[in-house]
Amino acid sequence: TEAMVMAGIKIGDGAVIGSRALVTKDVEPYTIVGGNPAKPIRKRFSEQHIALLLEMKWWDWDENVLEKAVPILCSADIDALYEFYKKIK
Numbered sequence: 001t002e003a004m005v006m007a008g009i010k011i012g013d014g015a016v017i018g019s020r021a022l023v024t025k026d027v028e029p030y031t032i033v034g035g036n037p038a039k040p041i042r043k044r045f046s047e048q049h050i051a052l053l054l055e056m057k058w059w060d061w062d063e064n065v066l067e068k069a070v071p072i073l074c075s076a077d078i079d080a081l082y083e084f085y086k087k088i089k
Contacts, residue, residue, distance in 0.1 A: 001020075002020045003017045003018065003019060003023065003038075004023065005023040009023050009027070010026045011023070012027055012030065013029045013030070013053075013057075014044060014050075014053060015027045015032070015033070016033070016044065017038065018032070018038070018041070019034075020036070021033060021034045021035060021036065022035075022036040022037050023037075023038040024038065025037075028040075029054055030044040030045055030050045030053065031044070049079075052079075052081075052082045056081065056082065056085045058073070058085070065088055068084075069081065069084055072084055
């Protein structure tokens with residue numbers, strides 16, 4: 001908490017901002033940043049998995065679809081989630 005994001009900065013989907021970070025630059029999707037000024041620490045997933053997650057946009061799915069996907073979402077198996085996505089698409 002107590003992180004500060006400067007005006008006009010874009011935070012990518014799935015990004016994580018460390019506590020008390022000062023974010024002065026855009027943060028790419030699924031990147032963990034921290035510090036003052038905030039710097040990338042690491043990616044949360046491989047570039048391939050990030051591309052799949054951004055394609056799926058699972059956070060925009062209908063609530064009923066999300067309920068069916070909960071076991072897969074909790075497993076962190078992105079490939080299985082993508083297979084589920086292709087079936088409901």
